[in-house]
Amino acid sequence: MTDPTSLPYRPGAGVMLLNREGKVFVAQRIDSTLEAWQMPQGGLEEGEDPQDGALRELEEETGIDRDKVEILARCPLELTYDLPGELVGKMWKGKWRGQRQHWFLARFLGRDEEIDIATATPEFRAWKWAEPAELPAMIVPFKKQLYEKLLDAFRAWL
Structure with a gap:
């Protein structure tokens, strides 16, 4: 078995999307029952x-x-998370230990009806708007610390 610490982080990016009420877009993955x-x-x-x-x-x-x-x-910082050992x-394809991500805070200027998770290759099965403070409790445990750091980084806008 490969030592996870010998693997690199997958380069990634994410968006904390706020609606007009200051709530954050969150969704449930289609490939998970969690x-x-x-x-x-x-x-x-x-x-x-x-x-x-x-944005892509x-x-x-x-x-x-x-x-x-x-x-x-x-x-201001790239944030990382490590996959749990059983997922590495x-x-x-076993190439990465986790992700190293650039995160952006953005405001949604459209209407809820314009959100469509039934895309060409769907990744989500449900979505909703959530209070920013609720985010760490909603995410899978191995990403909780990353979400807490994001809340700190974007606190002035939340």
Whole structure:
């Protein structure tokens, strides 16, 4: 078995998307039966600008066009999370130990009816708006610390 600490982090990006009431978009993964919710995020393509990648992931996962989003802030640090040991060899063909992510805070300028998680390759089975303070309790445990750091980084806007 591969030592997870010998593996690199997968480059990624994510979006904390706020609605007009200051609530955060969260969704449940289609490939999980857990009652966990997460914000849109994913891997960056080779050489892709992190903000472009974050907006691409947002559109791929939610159907929200980038012209319906205003970027408010960028987290000053890249944040990482490690996969639990039992997932290291299963996810991403065993190439990564977790993700190293660029995060962006954005405001949704559209209407809820414009959100469509039934995309070409759906990743989510349900979505809702949540209070920012609820986020750490809603996410899978191995991402909890990352979500707490995001709340601290974006506190001035929340």
